[in-house]
Amino acid sequence: MPATPKTMDAIVALCRRRGFIWQSSEIYGGINGFWDYGPLGAELKKNLKDAWWHDIVRCPGKGPDGHFIDMVGVDCTIIMHPKVWEASGHVAGFNDPMVDDKETKDRFRADHLWGLIITDAPGDAAFDLKMTVASMLRNGYTVVHYSFVAGSLGEVTDYVKTNPKELREFGKVDGDIVPHPFGVAVPYPKGKCGLIFPISVDEQKIHYLELPSPFTGKRGTLTEPRQFNLMFESHAGPIKDEANKVYLRPETAQGIFTQFWNVVDTSRVKVPFGIAQIGKAFRNEVTPRNFTFRSREFEQMEIEFFIRPEKANEWYKFWRDSRFAWWQSVGLAGENLQLREHDRDELAHYAKEGAGTSDIEYRFPFTAPGYGELEGVAHRTDFDLRQHANTCGKGDKLKYFDQELQVKLQNEGASKDEINAKSRYFPHVIEPSAGADRGTLALLCEAFTPDETRPSGVYMKFQPRIAPIKAGIFPLVNKDGMPEIAEKLYLELRQSWCVQFDEKQTIGKRYARMDEAGTPYCFTVDGETAGTQTVTVRHRDTQQQERVGLDKVGAFLKEKMSM
Numbered sequence: 001m002p003a004t005p006k007t008m009d010a011i012v013a014l015c016r017r018r019g020f021i022w023q024s025s026e027i028y029g030g031i032n033g034f035w036d037y038g039p040l041g042a043e044l045k046k047n048l049k050d051a052w053w054h055d056i057v058r059c060p061g062k063g064p065d066g067h068f069i070d071m072v073g074v075d076c077t078i079i080m081h082p083k084v085w086e087a088s089g090h091v092a093g094f095n096d097p098m099v100d101d102k103e104t105k106d107r108f109r110a111d112h113l114w115g116l117i118i119t120d121a122p123g124d125a126a127f128d129l130k131m132t133v134a135s136m137l138r139n140g141y142t143v144v145h146y147s148f149v150a151g152s153l154g155e156v157t158d159y160v161k162t163n164p165k166e167l168r169e170f171g172k173v174d175g176d177i178v179p180h181p182f183g184v185a186v187p188y189p190k191g192k193c194g195l196i197f198p199i200s201v202d203e204q205k206i207h208y209l210e211l212p213s214p215f216t217g218k219r220g221t222l223t224e225p226r227q228f229n230l231m232f233e234s235h236a237g238p239i240k241d242e243a244n245k246v247y248l249r250p251e252t253a254q255g256i257f258t259q260f261w262n263v264v265d266t267s268r269v270k271v272p273f274g275i276a277q278i279g280k281a282f283r284n285e286v287t288p289r290n291f292t293f294r295s296r297e298f299e300q301m302e303i304e305f306f307i308r309p310e311k312a313n314e315w316y317k318f319w320r321d322s323r324f325a326w327w328q329s330v331g332l333a334g335e336n337l338q339l340r341e342h343d344r345d346e347l348a349h350y351a352k353e354g355a356g357t358s359d360i361e362y363r364f365p366f367t368a369p370g371y372g373e374l375e376g377v378a379h380r381t382d383f384d385l386r387q388h389a390n391t392c393g394k395g396d397k398l399k400y401f402d403q404e405l406q407v408k409l410q411n412e413g414a415s416k417d418e419i420n421a422k423s424r425y426f427p428h429v430i431e432p433s434a435g436a437d438r439g440t441l442a443l444l445c446e447a448f449t450p451d452e453t454r455p456s457g458v459y460m461k462f463q464p465r466i467a468p469i470k471a472g473i474f475p476l477v478n479k480d481g482m483p484e485i486a487e488k489l490y491l492e493l494r495q496s497w498c499v500q501f502d503e504k505q506t507i508g509k510r511y512a513r514m515d516e517a518g519t520p521y522c523f524t525v526d527g528e529t530a531g532t533q534t535v536t537v538r539h540r541d542t543q544q545q546e547r548v549g550l551d552k553v554g555a556f557l558k559e560k561m562s563m
Ligand code: GAP
Pocket: 250, 251, 252, 253, 283, 285, 292, 293, 294, 295, 296, 297, 298, 299, 300, 302, 373, 374, 375, 376, 431, 433, 434, 435, 436, 437, 438, 439
């Protein structure tokens, strides 16, 4: 079988065929932005979340202060008091600006509008501009042929500089695309050059009515941008009126912030400490796309780490680097993972200007050569705790009392006023916020390994700790006592791991099924087993086999799972 090229279509097909991910409500034609995990996908995603919970909540390492990190977990509701979302800023600020085409009823995000300037270029560089535009469209951008300027690249640059529109760098690009301070200069066939640039909505002087519709090319059919809130609404109780309006949480973070005071009162945590949560979040995304990457229902794995304000930088760097290393540790170790500090104009409404905010990004097949966000690490300051304290009416009474700091200041001979002022404060927050679905998707993309020696031209190379099935247990044939020995081994191993017993079809077909499921080891009971008390173990990646004692299989797996 020729190797199956690693394309998004091939990954989606394998996910469907093997039961990793399916469209929600598929028998009714599916529902846009919602996805179900099949048996393999459910195990894979659970393994990712379990690894996170284990490494973050149960067994965190040491922080930059040399002490073991204090972390506790919570599990909060999806629907919370509506005031939570007023305090957090989501009612007022969690909006996307939308532009509609009045004729076609199509809609696009105004901040995903890109301009394209085509001009005469020096040289005859050949680059397929259409490919670039197609890839941008796939990624949710709307490209409008905005302006055509005659002149050299330098003249275009001057044109752009003197243009009132704010332009910023497109991002990391290579190959024939030339990074440019204002956009991306694209050598274009026939001696022309294109400059693609994002059009800022905030400071825009754009009149959408004058722009050609990206759907039809006609002018005068677009509306001006209108704000569209991304929170799903519902009603609590039988009466559907404003008073009963509630929201499905768009982030798990606010459950943590609103329970901060209960955690402090009931656990023995002291600043610096963290509260972690895994749970569903919902966003009525305007353009859900790229498989599970942008869904309307998804899961987050969030940490809110509470610190003294002056320690923000140190802890921000710590979390940024340790979260990057964690993603490497679960199998995203190659060049497809990158860390990117945010541009100033990308900051969320709660993030502090000048403070760190970065994204851990993965190069998905549909973002390549660009990257898509897996996790954001942000310094949220004391914004949320302060907002909730003020909105619920208790204000400064809810400040955290730092007894250790009080003692330290006393020992340093600080005045009573200074001690009082400094030892009560709203802690600052460093927030590493990861997506469980995007993480699972990245693991699937990374694991997909084209290989002409496999029957389907591909196998899934998951790290053993993350693999949905840890081992296949097979009797070579269904006679001579082999099924009984294999079943006994299976019953033993399944107490500790997700393993699968399979006695159907040829051994080659069983290996092939396990290769597509990404199962790292297969143990086969064969004609020698009864006599030597050994089984063969087949390694997924090398397809090599060796013999191992029946009584050593558990220890073998345990060792491999901890690697
Ligand atoms: N509490 C901060 C917060 O929610 P965010 O960057 O909006 O920050 C955090 O989301 C993570 O949640 C993202 O890095 C991404 O992995 C995941 N995420 C956000 N929106 C998503 C969507 N529509 N579909 C799938 N995952 C999403």
